[in-house]
Amino acid sequence: MAEVLSQSEIDALLSALSSGELVPDELPKEEDKQKVKPYDFRSPQKFSKDHIRTLELIHDNYARIIANYLTAQVRTNVKVKIESVEQITYEEFIHSIPNPTILTIFKMSPLSGSILFETNPQFVFQVLDILLGGNGDRKYKMREFTDIDKNIIRQVNKGLISNLRLAWEDVLEVQPEIEGLETNPALNQTLAPNEPVALITFSVEMGKSNTFINICIPYLSIEKVLDKLVVQYWFQQNDEQVLRESREKLKNRLNIVDVSVTAVLGKTNIIVDDFLKLNAGDVLTLNSRFNAPIKLVIEDEEYFYAKPGILGKNMGVEVLDIIDKDVENYE
Secondary structure, eight states: OOOOOOHHHHHHOOOOOOOSSSSSOOOOOOHSSOOOOOOOOSOOOOOOOHHHHHHHHHHHHHHHHHHHHHHHHHTTTEEEEEEEEEEEEEEHHHHHHHSHHHHHHHEEEEEOEEEEEEEOOHHHHHHHHHHTTOOOOOOOOOOOOOOOHHHHHHHHHHHHTTHHHHHHTTTOOOOEEEEEESSSSGGOSSTTOEEEEEEEEEEEEEEEEEEEEEEEHHEEEEEEGGSSSSSSHHHHHSSSSHHHHHHHHHHHHHOOOOOOEEEEEEOOOOOOHHTTTTOTOOOOOOOOOOSSEEEEETTTTTEEEEEEEEEEEEEEEEEEEEEEEEEEOOO
């Protein structure tokens, strides 16, 4: 409850105000009550936080995939890590990359339009050096790429881009296809300068150097599938039908696995001399009765009790029960 002032206290406050000893608090300005967030209409934020987060999850998996691919190609340990996912304009992207560079233009249906895959010149020269017999440690001077350079790196980039299929398979099935290759970013006029794009930047650690790879995805390319770029969309699909299909696929994969099954009728001990003299028709006394169940051994582990018998013209066994190997632990 608020404190109630007495009449003497009120008179003292009024006296202090009139004499100038007490300065009244300034009233808050009207604009302070509402915080205004600046918005640039020339570069609207079309990618939501959910979209950016989903793209980050997809391409974080992609980073691990291409790390294995590059390691196999250059025969040295390569680490790839996603650095950032952000929305910028196409003009900002073009101005942020060096000239010359390797800019691979590709399509990825069902996404529409063209997507850009930029490999830093230092990365390109290092890969070329290793593939042509070097160790990748030499220093590089900026120069124009030759036709041989372009053909070699085109094959490497073809493998890198094809791995996008694996990274995107949890969201939708895509089919990457290279359209062309440019070395001068300024000459690539596939998008309007103010077109919003999602820029995914990867750092590539190869040997002693650290270089970068960029993927530029225009908003127009993924506009039709934006509803799938939400994490909740993935979990909505975990219905009973999908679970049944998953179980069936798992069962089919297990069915092709071969395992060894052995029926153990019993055991006995004999000396080496008797073993060497064994002939067809000799009888061995086992440590089990003729009417006792035998044990089925799967991959050197006892799993079932069984009964021997005849199956058609062949000998066979009938499974009676499961051997509970953990019974002693329960007692």
